[in-house]
Amino acid sequence: MNTIHYLMDPVQRGLFLPGIVVGLGVAVMCSLLSVLVVLKRLSFIGQGVSHAAFGGVGIAAVLGLAAGGAAYLGVIVLFCLASAWLIAWLSERRGASSDTAIGIVLVTAMSVGAILLHESVGRARSQPGSFVAPPGWESILFGSSIGVTWTDAALAWGVAAGIVAALWVARRPLLFWAYDEASARAFGVPARAMRLMLMVLLTLAIVASMRLAGVVLATALLVLPGATALRLSDRLRMVMILALVIALAGVLGGIVLCFEADWPPGPSIVAVLTALFLLSRSPFPVGRAGA
Amino acid sequence: MPSAATPFAGPAIEYRGVSFAYPGSGGSRPALEGITLDVRQGERLGILGPNGGGKTTLLRLTLGLLTPQSGSIRVWGMPPERARREGVIGYVPQRLEAEMAFPVSVRQVVAMGAGRGVAPWRALPRERAGRVDRSLALVGASDLGDHPAGKLSGGQMQRVMIARALAAGPRILLMDEPTVGIDPAGQQRFAGLVRDLHRELGLTIVTVSHDLRAIAAGCDRVACLSRTLHSHVAPEGLTPAVLAEVFRHDVAAIFGDLHVHAHPAAACPDPSHGEGPARQGGPA
Known part of the structure; x- marks a missing residue:
């Protein structure tokens, strides 16, 4: 029982507890957004934006910014937003399908990230002491719970609180836009602002999830809880609550799996969430009102 | 300045020489040209036209979602943009695209x-x-x-x-292809509902459709739209010749069960009338 051992031992607890707290904050923000992501079919855009974060990490690394710092995260957020804008521009103004636009931006951002990381690794080797070594590839791609600090935890919960507040404040226009985008403007709902807001919230959630879940797996948290919850209920409030519970269960279950099997945290969380998704297709759907 | 709440004496909607071409269409042919029309308060107006005839464009102009290149539109005496913000128009979309x-x-x-x-x-x-x-x-x-x-x-x-x-x-109900995807019995119930709403609420109702039955069932007056406005007449005044001109089709083929017989497309006086650029007929 590694989990109990880790949590009972004060030294180990100090190492792992901040990661767990980050994970719970990430579960809160991603679960609520995941319902919108699934309903608006934005999961591939989410993939595009989260992979763009890899490019952002490359830029932050070549600038010599310390991993996890405010400047580092700021650069990644800006790069992700620029990529989201580029996807919209390519598909709206350049006649590319949104699918193609995402495909192009995704691979370009990954390549930019790979080249810049390569460069900064070389520089860190040639100027040891004066240039910060970038984080390892594996932790960027798949996340790591090692070295997560209480500052990271505070940041994650700050972002979670911001996202929950934004969703609550804009809930009525956001719901109209999500349900019937074509008519929203005719009813005075600022459709563009809603889309922009959702893209910004998604970017913040992706960057906040990256540390723990990594670039590749960050979007899993933005898709699986919502996808699972939508199979269990057709009441919006219940779907939101279920998504939250599923995401929390996924993160906690994934962390236990990570401790017990000594797997990296991101893939462990995804394994649990995917298992829950598959289980939700049980022959006895729960809480399906009016079916 | 009138607002949605204050009484207003003018026409519910006023189109004056409205023309619109989509950017990128190269100015080859506008989607709408020289539309002049008054929608009177409390009337039920049908706007009948073929797909690609500019119905959706006219709708979006009326809602202030597009701006005409020339001419002007007033909705309840206001610019359409403001009328939309004030909720003057209640919009009923063509088949919901929602999930x-x-x-x-x-x-x-x-x-x-x-x-x-x-x-x-x-x-x-x-x-x-x-x-x-x-x-x-x-x-x-x-x-x-x-x-x-x-x-x-x-x-x-x-x-x-x-x-x-x-x-x-709203003061005005704007309905886009309201009968698409509804069976004939449902269409009849729908026509009855619109009649009741008109009587009880005194709303101005504008119905935009390519379906003659949707228009004929509940309109006092019909305007025929195919890039230009062809005529605005009472439904019973929709002669086969008018329909053939608007639709550029043998109307009997479309409305066979209404026993309308009309000239073939070749008899249409202006050969440029007909299907516009593809995007013009796109979803509302």
């Missing part, structure tokens, strides 16, 4: 129409919630309030869309 599995109840859908002017973070005031109830009752959908919206039939959904438009407290 059918969206987890909302009928009441939640109708309530979406009632939120204009209320700060988004505030709950709907009681007066607005009452408006949602009345709108549901007006379309005979009170018993559907808690029903999941994704499980409605086409006809029920159409009524819910009308209730959503009514919940905005």
Whole structure:
């Protein structure tokens, strides 16, 4: 029982507890957004934006910014937003399908990230002491719970609180836009602002999830809880609550799996969430009102 | 300046020499040209035209979602943009593009129409919630309030869309292809509903459709639109010749069961009339 051992031992607890707290904050923000992501079919855009974060990490690394710092995260957020804008521009103004636009931006951002990381690794080797070594590839791609600090935890919960507040404040226009985008403007709902807001919230959630879940797996948290919850209920409030519970269960279950099997945290969380998704297709759907 | 709340004596909608071409169409042929039309207060006007004839464009101009290159539009005496903000027009979309599995109840859908002017973070005031109830009752959908919206039939959904438009407290109801995807019995019920709404609320109702039956069932006056406005006549004045000109088709083939016989397309006086650029006929 590694989990109990880790949590009972004060030294180990100090190492792992901040990661767990980050994970719970990430579960809160991603679960609520995941319902919108699934309903608006934005999961591939989410993939595009989260992979763009890899490019952002490359830029932050070549600038010599310390991993996890405010400047580092700021650069990644800006790069992700620029990529989201580029996807919209390519598909709206350049006649590319949104699918193609995402495909192009995704691979370009990954390549930019790979080249810049390569460069900064070389520089860190040639100027040891004066240039910060970038984080390892594996932790960027798949996340790591090692070295997560209480500052990271505070940041994650700050972002979670911001996202929950934004969703609550804009809930009525956001719901109209999500349900019937074509008519929203005719009813005075600022459709563009809603889309922009959702893209910004998604970017913040992706960057906040990256540390723990990594670039590749960050979007899993933005898709699986919502996808699972939508199979269990057709009441919006219940779907939101279920998504939250599923995401929390996924993160906690994934962390236990990570401790017990000594797997990296991101893939462990995804394994649990995917298992829950598959289980939700049980022959006895729960809480399906009016079916 | 009139507002949606104040009485207003002029035409409900006023089009004056309105022309519009989509950017990128190279100015080759505008989607709409020289549209001049008054929609009188309290009348039921049908705008009949073929797909690609500019109906959707006219709708979007009326809602202030597009701006004409020349000419002017006044909705309740206001620029369309402002009329939209003030909720003068209740818009009923052509077949909902929304996700059918969206987890909302009928009441939640109708309530979406009632939120204009209320700060988004505030709950709907009681007066607005009452408006949602009345709108549901007006379309005979009170018993559907808690029903999941994704499980409605086409006809029920159409009524819910009308209730959503009514919940905005409009002066004008603007309906885009209201009978698409509804069976004949449902279309008849729909025509009855529109008649009742017109009588009870005194709304100005504009119906845009390519379907002669949708127009003939509940309009006092018909305007025929195919890039230009061809005529505006009472439904019984829709002669085969007018229809053939607007649709550029053998009308008998389209409206066979109405026993209308018309000239073939070759008899159309202006060969440029007909299908516009593809995007013009796109979804509303």
